Amino acid sequence: MFVPLxxxxxxxxxxLVCERSHVRHERSRHASHVRDHAFNCRVSFLxxxxxxxxxxxxxxxxxxxxxxxxxxxxxxxxxxxxFINTFVKKGSCxxxxxxxxxxxxxxxxxxxxxxxxxxxxxDTYEELxxxxxxxxxxxxxxxxxxxxLDLSESTFGPDSKKHKRIIWALxxxxxxxxxxxxxxxxxxxxxxxxxxxxxxxxxxxxQPKVTFSTLRNVQCPVLDxxxxxxxxxxxxxxxxxxxxxxxxxxxxxxxNTPSSFLSTYSCPQPSTFVEQVLxxxxxxxxxxxxxxxxxxxxxCYFEEPKLAHWISLVVHxxxxxxxxxxxxxxxxxxxxxxxxxxxxxxxxxxWLQMAVGAHxxxx
Amino acid sequence: MAxxxxxxxxxxxxxxxxxxxxxxxxxxxxxxxxxxxxIDYEEKKKEVVKPISSSELFTSLPMVQGKxxxxxxxxxxxxxxxxxxxxxxxxxxxxxxKFYDIFAVFPKNGKLFHVACTTLDVDLVCINVTExxxxxxxxxxxNVAIDRGIYxxxxxxxxxxxxTMRRYTIxxxxxxxxxxxxxxIVLSSAAEKPLQMRGPYDVANLGWLFGLxxxxxxxxxxxxxxxxxxxxxxxxxxxxxxxTVKKPRTPDEDDSTPATKRPKxxxxx
Amino acid sequence: xxxxxxxxxxxxxxxxRIVLKNASEYYYLKIYLEFQEVGISLNAVEFKQLIIxxxxxxxxxxxxxxxxxxxxxxxxxxxxxxxxxxxxxxxxWSALTLLDSYQNRKCAFRVIQTSPFLLALAxxxxxxxxx
Numbered sequence: 001m002f003v004p005l006x007x008x009x010x011x012x013x014x015x016l017v018c019e020r021s022h023v024r025h026e027r028s029r030h031a032s033h034v035r036d037h038a039f040n041c042r043v044s045f046l047x048x049x050x051x052x053x054x055x056x057x058x059x060x061x062x063x064x065x066x067x068x069x070x071x072x073x074x075x076x077x078x079x080x081x082x083f084i085n086t087f088v089k090k091g092s093c094x095x096x097x098x099x100x101x102x103x104x105x106x107x108x109x110x111x112x113x114x115x116x117x118x119x120x121x122x123d124t125y126e127e128l129x130x131x132x133x134x135x136x137x138x139x140x141x142x143x144x145x146x147x148x149l150d151l152s153e154s155t156f157g158p159d160s161k162k163h164k165r166i167i168w169a170l171x172x173x174x175x176x177x178x179x180x181x182x183x184x185x186x187x188x189x190x191x192x193x194x195x196x197x198x199x200x201x202x203x204x205x206x207q208p209k210v211t212f213s214t215l216r217n218v219q220c221p222v223l224d225x226x227x228x229x230x231x232x233x234x235x236x237x238x239x240x241x242x243x244x245x246x247x248x249x250x251x252x253x254x255x256n257t258p259s260s261f262l263s264t265y266s267c268p269q270p271s272t273f274v275e276q277v278l279x280x281x282x283x284x285x286x287x288x289x290x291x292x293x294x295x296x297x298x299x300c301y302f303e304e305p306k307l308a309h310w311i312s313l314v315v316h317x318x319x320x321x322x323x324x325x326x327x328x329x330x331x332x333x334x335x336x337x338x339x340x341x342x343x344x345x346x347x348x349x350x351w352l353q354m355a356v357g358a359h360x361x362x363x
Numbered sequence: 364m365a366x367x368x369x370x371x372x373x374x375x376x377x378x379x380x381x382x383x384x385x386x387x388x389x390x391x392x393x394x395x396x397x398x399x400x401x402i403d404y405e406e407k408k409k410e411v412v413k414p415i416s417s418s419e420l421f422t423s424l425p426m427v428q429g430k431x432x433x434x435x436x437x438x439x440x441x442x443x444x445x446x447x448x449x450x451x452x453x454x455x456x457x458x459x460x461k462f463y464d465i466f467a468v469f470p471k472n473g474k475l476f477h478v479a480c481t482t483l484d485v486d487l488v489c490i491n492v493t494e495x496x497x498x499x500x501x502x503x504x505x506n507v508a509i510d511r512g513i514y515x516x517x518x519x520x521x522x523x524x525x526x527t528m529r530r531y532t533i534x535x536x537x538x539x540x541x542x543x544x545x546x547x548i549v550l551s552s553a554a555e556k557p558l559q560m561r562g563p564y565d566v567a568n569l570g571w572l573f574g575l576x577x578x579x580x581x582x583x584x585x586x587x588x589x590x591x592x593x594x595x596x597x598x599x600x601x602x603x604x605x606x607t608v609k610k611p612r613t614p615d616e617d618d619s620t621p622a623t624k625r626p627k628x629x630x631x632x
Numbered sequence: 633x634x635x636x637x638x639x640x641x642x643x644x645x646x647x648x649r650i651v652l653k654n655a656s657e658y659y660y661l662k663i664y665l666e667f668q669e670v671g672i673s674l675n676a677v678e679f680k681q682l683i684i685x686x687x688x689x690x691x692x693x694x695x696x697x698x699x700x701x702x703x704x705x706x707x708x709x710x711x712x713x714x715x716x717x718x719x720x721x722x723x724x725w726s727a728l729t730l731l732d733s734y735q736n737r738k739c740a741f742r743v744i745q746t747s748p749f750l751l752a753l754a755x756x757x758x759x760x761x762x763x
Contacts, residue, residue, distance in 0.1 A: 011718045012577065012659075014748040016652040027647070041762075042755035069763050071431075098762070099431045104366040104394065104585065121365060139578055143365070143586050179431050181762070204763060228650055239652060246660075246750025250713055252703040262680055263701040265715060283760060316755025333577065334564050335747040339755065355749045358577075362651065429758055523732045526689070558668050558732075558740045565729045565743055571722045 013358040014337065018238045020228050023299055023348040030342065030352050031292060033363070034315075036325045037340065038111050039096050040286045042316040044249060045294065048220055049307035050278040053212055057280065060297045064208045067183040067285035068194050069098060071202040074177050075118075076170035078110055081158040084151050086197065088114045091186025094287060097178040102320040103332040106176060109322050112185070112288075114152030119322035120145055127174040130166065137331045137359035146322070146329060181285045208284030215277040219254050219267040220244075223310060225349040233270065240268035242353050245312060245341060248279075291315060298344050306346070313342040324356055324363060331359025366394030366427070367563035368588025370439060370465065370487070371518055371551035374400045374415070380556075382420055387557035389425040389434040395588065396436055397465055399553070402452075403443040405471075411452065413459040414438030437464040437592065441489065445471035450483055465595045467516065473498030480508035486594045487549065489516045490539055492532040505542045512594045514587055515539060518553035519561070519569055536573035545579040549587045656748035659721040660703070662756075663728065665710040668738045676705045679712065683724075686731040686741075691723050700724060703750075713753060721746070 021028045045057075077083060078095060087093040092112030100107045106120045118132070125132060125145035134142030149166060150156065156163050170176060184194050195203055221236035221244050230237030236244075244267060247254060254267040291313075298311045317324060319336030330338055337357035344350050354363045372384050381398065388396045400414060417424060417436040424433035440463040444450055452458070453466060467487035470476040476498060479488045488508065490496075508515070517536050521528040539548075550570055554560040561569075563584045570580025665679070674682070680702050688696035701715040716724045728741040745756050 011654050012721075012748065013654060014656060016655060016749070018650045018652065020648040021646070025647070041757040041760055044754070099429060101366075101429065101758075103581075105430070206762060228648055238650075239655065243658075243750050246752070246754060247703065249751065249754035250704060252713060252750070262676055262705075263703050263715070264699070265701055265703055284762065314751065314754070316752070316757070318757040320757065333581070334567070335745065335752060336758075337747055337749055337752045339749070339752055341751065355752065357747070523730050529690075529730065556668075556738070558666065558738050561729050561740070562742060564746075565725070568722060568725045569729055572726045 012333065014335075015354075015356050015360065015362055016239065016242065017354045017363055018228050019352040019354075020225070021350060023344065023350050028350075030350055031295075033325065033340070033352060033354070034291050034295065034342075035288045037288060037315065037317060038094055038323065039109065039318045039321040040288070040291065040315050041318050042281065042283050042314075043286050043291060043294065044279065044281045044314045044316075045298070046245070046248065046312040046314070047278040047301075047308055048218075048274045048310070049276065051214065051276050053278060053280070054301060056297050056300060057294075060294055061210050061280065061282060063293070064210075064282065064284070064286065064290050065183070065185075066205045066207050067181060067287075068198070069204045069206055070180045070182055070198050071204075072177050073180050073198070073201055074171070074175060075108055076167055076175070077198075078108075078116060079149065079151060079163075079166055079170060081163075083197075084114075084156075087184055087194070088151050090188075091184055092287070092289065094181075094183045094185070094285070096181045096285070096318060096321060098181045099179055100320060101332070102322060102330070102336065106178075107320060107322050108176070108178060108180075110151075111323070111327070114150060115327060116149040116151055117322050117327065118147040118149070120147065124174060124176070128169050129173060130169050135331065136329055136361070137333075148327065183285055183287055185287050185289045206284065208282050208286060211281050213279050213281075215248070215279055216275065218248065218274050218277045219271045220274045220277070221268045222270045222272055223343070223345075223351075225310075225345040225347060225351070228351065236268040236270070238351055238353055241343070241351075242341065242355070244268055245314060248277075249314065286315075295342065295344070299348060302344070302346050302348060308346070310343050310345045313344070315340050315342075324360055325354070328361040328363060329359075330356070330361075333358035365585050365589035367392055367585050368395045368397075368549075368592075369393045369551050369560070369584075370397040370437075370516065370549060370588055370591060371399045371553045372396050373553055373555060374398050375555075378415075378420060381415075383557050384554060384560070385420065385434060385436060386425045387554075387560050389427050391560060391562045392428045393563060394427050394430070394432070394435060395592070396434060397439040398436060399439045399441055399467075400463075401441045401443060401469075404449045405443065405445060411440065411459045414440075414462050439463060439465040439467060439487075441467040441469055441487075443469040443471065444475050444479075447475065447478055450478075453484055461599075465591060466598070471497070473501075477501065477504045480504035480511075480513065484598055485513065486591045486598065487514050487516050489518075490535055492518055492535055493521050493528050494531055496535050496538065500539055500542050502542050505539075509543065509547050512590065514547045514549045514591050514594075515543065516549045516551055517573065518551055519566060520553045520555070520559045522569075523559055523561075533572060540574035545575045547587065548573075548575060548579065548583045549591060550580075550583040551588075657718060658715045658750075659718045659746060659748050660750045660753055661714045661716070661721075661725065661728075661743055662745040662753050663712055663714060663741050663743050665712075665734075666740045666742055667710075667734075672734075672737060672739075673707055674710075674734070675707060676702060679705055679710075682731075682734055683714070683728070686727040687724065690727040690730055695723055695727060698723060713750075715750070718748065 095110035132147035135144035224235035317338035324330040469489040522532040
């Protein structure tokens with residue numbers, strides 16, 4: 001039966017996955033979760049009871065490295081033999097289309113594994129003539145298709161039929177042009193090789209923007225590293241903490257009473273007052289390898305006795321990336337949520353919270 | 364999925380205000396807009412004017428918010444009709460009519476609604492939202508329209524301007540939804556001022572109020588608009604208003620397809 | 633680098649995973665109020681009252697009773713973050729969309745971002761300008 005206003009009551013789908021383990025545990029998956037989340041636009045960390053930025057963090061943040069913005073780059077440039085041999089096979093190469101919207105436009109992403117993911121609309125898909133599959137979130141009549149090309153595959157040689165066909169499709173059949181964010185992580189030293197490789201295109205080197213700030217007299221929830229679900233009167237749950245973090249990062253007031261007119265949000269209980277909290281925010285195209293470095297610094301921070309019970313590391317992914325973790329499809333219905341938070345406790349136990357929106361596979 | 368579309372930017376003779384509207388649409392994230400020229404036969408016989416071209420309006424088109432491409436401006440002709448003879452103009456090929464990308468009709472009565480759904484060569488049927496629908500929407504007409512790829516347009520700005528119209532908008536939308544079940548709906552603005560225009564996600568959310576599901580509501584501001592454009596293009600081709608350009612054969616053309624299947628002529632709108 | 637994970641002689645840290653599906657009780661909206669004229673200011677209380685009146689206008693008394701929290705509000709920019717029970721999202725959003733004036737002055741609520749996670753509002757890649 002047709003119920004006109006039934007949609008008013010439905011809640012949009014969203015997922016929050018919480019994991020708990022120990023950083024040094026042999027089977028801990030936290031590092032692989034960080035590594036698998038390829039496209040990150042903002043990283044923030046929060047250190048309670050910390051007034052001065054520790055030197056180790058300063059240098060870790062300074063060493064984040066630059067990334068590049070290439071304008072009007074033809075997609076076929078990313079599948080040429082030369083590009084694959086120079087970058088894809090010799091390090092981790094990351095590329096993501098910039099100023100494209102996953103729910104409206106064609107989008108492409110190159111993962112460090114050498115997989116090139118194209119998320120294209122139906123028209124483009126039909127014109128390209130490359131094999132793909134319908135997006136999981138485009139309904140009964142697929143309007144969006146996902147094409148995955150494995151550039152590191154051995155059959156992807158310069159003379160192979162497959163390679164020729166892909167080059168032909170992207171170069172002549174349906175030339176696609178994008179602005180790309182590019183970064184390359186490798187062990188060598190020549191930093192500007194991407195810059196010189198794309199010197200014919202309009203390329204710009206960009207530095208991540210870093211801000212440090214100190215928050216004073218902050219009400220912090222009390223956490224128990226063994227209790228993700230919290231315990232009444234003793235510790236806050238992971239979900240409450242996740243909301244509180246959002247409040248802190250968005251400068252939301254925490255001191256409200258149930259009778260306040262403006263807002264009734266208050267810090268989850270039990271809580272403690274912390275005199276000062278250090279907050280660092282990094283914005284840019286930040287590689288997972290760099291986040292792993294930051295994570296190492298956090299673990300080292302606890303090697304010496306510290307006042308802080310935990311440090312939180314928040315990573316925001318790109319809302320318009322075609323993937324969230326690994327090759328899990330990511331979409332945008334009305335929020336494009338794609339983020340995670342790591343809480344590292346003094347004991348090096350950790351909580352990992354991964355949040356995705358309506359058009360996402362479970363991470 | 365396609366970019367966001369607003370198929371109803373009312374035409375005005377003041378270029379500056381038209382420009383402001385298009386800029387506002389680009390700023391809100393619409394990739395395509397259609398400037399709407401209305402001909403109302405009940406008022407007085409109006410000439411079909413040649414639609415304004417985007418180069419007349421802008422020296423450089425405004426960029427769509429958050430994208431690296433400019434907004435696309437189309438033209439649309441809406442006939443307000445109460446008699447089938449009013450629609451003859453659609454068949455005339457000699458007038459300025461061939462310059463329009465989209466044809467829409469605004470039927471004043473049930474008979475014309477049926478005609479528009481079943482026989483008229485149009486892309487859009489407008490649903491009245493400013494007064495109580497003077498006729499019943501019948502399932503057979505709507506089904507034929509859906510089969511023919513014709514879409515129904517609901518405009519939302521009257522609902523912003525006035526509370527009575529808001530009631531009519533919602534109630535007329537719901538009675539349409541009961542028949543078409545959320546299929547083939549296009550939501551557009553008909554905004555006279557930039558401040559009346561709303562962002563595409565906001566409009567999609569309004570769709571829920573009209574009884575559309577989450578995905579149908581989003582389609583009503585994106586893919587359905589694209590379908591209307593394609594329908595318009597197809598109709599033009601069928602009418603014979605077609606420009607044919609011989610495609611130069613390139614040496615590396617795929618020769619594996621048999622000659623009969625190879626397109627010899629490339630239809631260029 | 634592998635240790636057994638015990639700090640003070642506790643048992644090695646175990647592994648636990650919980651998947652919370654649609655568990656958020658609230659939805660969060662980042663919005664701003666746009667006026668045709670410049671120089672109109674309203675304080676936080678007036679801002680909240682405007683939201684309540686918008687809800688009442690479209691959804692009546694039941695709508696006005698929807699518990700909306702103005703989590704943050706900046707008077708200078710008219711930017712705000714709202715929190716609403718998840719079942720009231722469509723009601724609140726549509727009420728904001730259909731509002732057209734404040735004290736006879738034309739205005740429009742622009743919704744910048746919505747999410748079931750407050751934390752997501754702190755890093756919106758669509759708002760970032762990297763170049």
